[in-house]
Amino acid sequence: MRRETWISFAFIVAGLLLVLVAWLGDEPFTITLATKVVILSLAGVGLNLALGHGGLVSLGHAAFFGLGGYAMGILASHAQNYEPLMIGSWAMEGTKSMPLIWLAAMLVAVLFALPIGVLSLRTSGVYFIMITLAFAQMIYYFAISWPAYGGEDGMSIYVRNSFPGLNTLDPIQFFVLCALILAICLILVDRLVKSRFGMALEAARQNPQRVTSLGIDTFRLQLTAFVISAAITGLAGALYADLNRFVSPSMLSWQVSGEIMIFVILGGVARFAGPLAGASVFIALEYFLGGLTEFWQFWLGLLLLVVILFARGGIIGVLAGERRHG
Amino acid sequence: MSVLLQVRKLAAFYGPSQALFNVNLSVSQGHLVALMGRNGMGKSTTIGAICRMVAARHGSIEFAGRDLLALKPHQAIRTGLGLVPEGRRCFPNLTVFENCIAAAQPGDWHFDSVSQLFPRLHERRNQMANTLSGGEQQMLAIARALMTNPRLLILDEATEGLAPVVRQEIWTALHTLKQTGLSILLVDKTLSELLDIADHCVILEKGETVWTGIPADMSAEISDRFLGV
Numbered sequence: 001m002r003r004e005t006w007i008s009f010a011f012i013v014a015g016l017l018l019v020l021v022a023w024l025g026d027e028p029f030t031i032t033l034a035t036k037v038v039i040l041s042l043a044g045v046g047l048n049l050a051l052g053h054g055g056l057v058s059l060g061h062a063a064f065f066g067l068g069g070y071a072m073g074i075l076a077s078h079a080q081n082y083e084p085l086m087i088g089s090w091a092m093e094g095t096k097s098m099p100l101i102w103l104a105a106m107l108v109a110v111l112f113a114l115p116i117g118v119l120s121l122r123t124s125g126v127y128f129i130m131i132t133l134a135f136a137q138m139i140y141y142f143a144i145s146w147p148a149y150g151g152e153d154g155m156s157i158y159v160r161n162s163f164p165g166l167n168t169l170d171p172i173q174f175f176v177l178c179a180l181i182l183a184i185c186l187i188l189v190d191r192l193v194k195s196r197f198g199m200a201l202e203a204a205r206q207n208p209q210r211v212t213s214l215g216i217d218t219f220r221l222q223l224t225a226f227v228i229s230a231a232i233t234g235l236a237g238a239l240y241a242d243l244n245r246f247v248s249p250s251m252l253s254w255q256v257s258g259e260i261m262i263f264v265i266l267g268g269v270a271r272f273a274g275p276l277a278g279a280s281v282f283i284a285l286e287y288f289l290g291g292l293t294e295f296w297q298f299w300l301g302l303l304l305l306v307v308i309l310f311a312r313g314g315i316i317g318v319l320a321g322e323r324r325h326g
Numbered sequence: 327m328s329v330l331l332q333v334r335k336l337a338a339f340y341g342p343s344q345a346l347f348n349v350n351l352s353v354s355q356g357h358l359v360a361l362m363g364r365n366g367m368g369k370s371t372t373i374g375a376i377c378r379m380v381a382a383r384h385g386s387i388e389f390a391g392r393d394l395l396a397l398k399p400h401q402a403i404r405t406g407l408g409l410v411p412e413g414r415r416c417f418p419n420l421t422v423f424e425n426c427i428a429a430a431q432p433g434d435w436h437f438d439s440v441s442q443l444f445p446r447l448h449e450r451r452n453q454m455a456n457t458l459s460g461g462e463q464q465m466l467a468i469a470r471a472l473m474t475n476p477r478l479l480i481l482d483e484a485t486e487g488l489a490p491v492v493r494q495e496i497w498t499a500l501h502t503l504k505q506t507g508l509s510i511l512l513v514d515k516t517l518s519e520l521l522d523i524a525d526h527c528v529i530l531e532k533g534e535t536v537w538t539g540i541p542a543d544m545s546a547e548i549s550d551r552f553l554g555v
Contacts (some may be wrong), residue, residue: 032418046421145398150447196427196428196430199420199428200418200428200429202419202420202424202428203417203420203425203428203429206417206418206419206420207415209379210411210415210417211428212379212399212400212403212430213377213379213399213403213409214402214403214409214429214432214470214471214474215400215403215404215407215429215474216428217398217400217401218400218428236446
């Protein structure tokens with residue numbers, strides 16, 4: 001087994017042990033913090049597919065994260081207020097069922113990612129970054145000026161949504177649910193990047209013209225990766241809104257896009273457990289350092305600088321002894 | 327014997343500047359055609375135009391009965407072209423095996439059969455492409471193109487910059503490929519080897535086809551005039 005696999009495995013086991021200790025010691029706050037790490041990691045896993053494996057530097061993933069959040073918020077608010085959700089002249093019931101909400105969140109993310117991807121993928125490099133950012137900002141400003149769902153103030157959901165057979169209000173049960181989803185997505189993405197599709201995607205990142213000259217439509221390849229990536233990030237958004245029982249336009253802001261990107265870069269671009277390591281360090285810094293100083297982000301910036309300058313493989317890359325990602 | 331690739335009166339451009347003026351060539355099923363000419367005469371551009379990487383504005387390119395100019399680049403390749411580009415251009419951060427399967431298509435050529443052709447690739451199957459020697463990268467580039475199971479293999483300067491012993495290995499492999507009945511379009515600078523292996527030769531001069539014929543018909547005068555330096 002490769003050293004990186006061991007390290008990823010050890011990292012995950014250490015995190016689970018920490019949660020186990022918190023559960024036995026009855027510290028729900030720590031469990032909730034770990035749940036936050038898991039959900040943000042999931043958003044990072046989504047971006048990692050596009051950014052790490054596809055070389056698509058999207059600064060617009062907050063759009064999918066926020067859309068996932070709003071999908072949950074809208075469905076749940078209609079359910080809790082017993083108001084039908086009108087789509088044109090067609091009325092549907094809201095829902096508090098998590099599986100349905102997850103499906104809706106992914107579907108919404110896919111529906112937005114398709115046109116955004118089709119337009120953005122006509123460009124590359126800095127233009128791709130700017131176009132994805134522009135789309136996300138459009139959705140952000142739309143949400144701010146959309147009074148039906150709270151506008152700038154966002155909206156609260158009073159009770160966490162339900163999952164058959166679980167009490168989702170119990171922190172440990174919600175954590176396990178989120179961790180299982182993360183595990184499933186990690187495994188699926190890992191299988192995807194090791195498949196022929198993944199090889200071609202990686203090859204297209206290195207040399208798109210050459211991939212075309214081998215008979216592969218790089219546009220479709222990258223669009224598929226972008227859309228799957230958006231769906232995963234959308235799912236993370238729905239879970240994040242459920243964790244906080246609150247959704248607001250801040251989930252759509254470009255800072256969130258930046259943060260998701262930081263998880264990926266800090267942990268290790270295109271690394272299996274990279275987003276998990278990145279999100280863990282980010283949340284740990286936010287919590288522990290944020291308690292000591294208001295300027296914790298200064299130290300985060302410094303850490304990011306060190307990683308980018310001296311350890312391009314991120315935390316996982318450094319531990320695995322492979323510092324560079326080509 | 328049926329014609330697989332037919333290029334007629336091809337004119338191609340790099341932006342506003344015209345690189346090909348009147349290229350005509352054909353490759354018959356199972357034949358090996360050598361595309362010859364001095365540096366800068368349009369050999370690589372012709373290959374680029376056939377593979378739809380260089381803009382062709384006039385003329386026609388028909389492959390297996392299909393008009394390639396009506397297709398997008400990846401669709402044109404999918405009709406059965408296998409390109410081994412100049413300078414090899416393997417994917418540096420993929421392993422040998424991954425390079426091979428990234429664009430593989432179902433058919434007779436799979437990793438085991440290309441490994442038989444180039445046993446070294448099998449030995450290095452888990453090695454990153456950027457750690458291979460130049461010759462090994464060339465073998466990988468050929469293997470990668472074969473794995474797409476092409477009907478026509480196109481090689482652009484496949485032996486350029488390689489040590490003589492490695493070069494010989496590549497030529498041996500090309501002879502083997504020819505014997506399997508694969509159609510091949512070949513650009514190379516080693517005249518003696520080309521004349522030895524080719525069924526048909528096409529000479530380009532300043533973006534135009536100036537001579538076509540079988541190697542035996544190529545007189546010293548023709549080769550001095552169009553290929554001599």
